[in-house]
Amino acid sequence: MKRFIKNRFLRILTRVIIGLLIFFSLVVLFILSPWGQNIIVTKAVSFIADKTGTEVSIDRLYLTFSGNLYLEGLYLEDEQQDTLVYSKDLEVSVALLPLIKGDKINVKSVDWDGLKANIHRPASSENFNYNFLIEAFASTDTTTANTSSTASPEIVIGKISFSNFDITYNDELLGMKASAVLGALDLEIDALDIEQMIYEIDELSIADSKIQYELSKALEASTNQTYNTQNEASILPTLSVEALKLKNVSLDYNAIPDRTEAKINIGNFRLELPTANLQE
Secondary structure, three states: OHHHHHHHHHHHHHHHHHHHHHHHHHHHHHHHOHHHHHHHHHHHHHHHHHHHOOOEEEEEEEEOOOOOEEEEEEEEEOOOOOEEEEEEEEEEEEOHHHHHHOOEEEEEEEEEEEEEEEEEEOOOOOOOOOHHHHHHHOOOOOOOOOOOOOOOOEEEEEEEEEEEEEEEEEEOOOOEEEEEEEEEEEEEEEEEEOOOOEEEEEEEEEEEEEEEEEEOOOOOHHHHHHHHHHHHHOOOOEEEEEEEEEEEEEEEEEEOOOOEEEEEEEEEEEEEEEEEEOOO
16 A cells, blocks of 8 residues: 555656646747747837837847846837937846845846947936836835845846947036947956945956046035045945956046046056955
């Protein structure tokens, strides 16, 4: 009788495992198939467009065989029907189990090629052109949660690779304009502790990039005072960089009210900084 019960249990367990494997395989095939991708993209685009009331389009969105999230051809416009964000290719690898448990955010890799973003705020408004996204996806739950005793999740970041970025920022209210054209950026982080401000970077490489910044209006005294007070009370970071590499990088800085101007052009630069404890 014991042998019969044992054999029956093993047969049932085997069937359950086989059923789960078949179900998982069908889900993977659905996600990776053109038909499944079309359904996922249609649902995602419809959801965002209904929430924001603006035009949204996605060429492809799916999970790769390695479990990475892949997004191709994302287009999102603002309420004035101008381009807010266009992303060509983005692949992100995130450890799902720690994310579900909520104790760790482990971003193993980010590979992002091609980004166009336009951030703008007119002089007559307090809101930027992306505020409608925050309002659309803001939680309607007014219950106040007590998060004083909740520890922040640990953040682990592996390898980050950005290429072909073109970002513009124009704040007419404060008279601040900036643009960044990024050819290539590669970053590998060994340790990251935001609360203690400890940053250990294995390698940071930036190439074929140009940054421009212009300030046309003087900042208010209250803003400067608050900024200085916060800086005095804050903890200064501890930084270590095994290798910082810059190649064909330029910076154009112009603060008109302060009559401060700087133009920097770097051909080749390398820095090894084992430890920089700014607090001490």
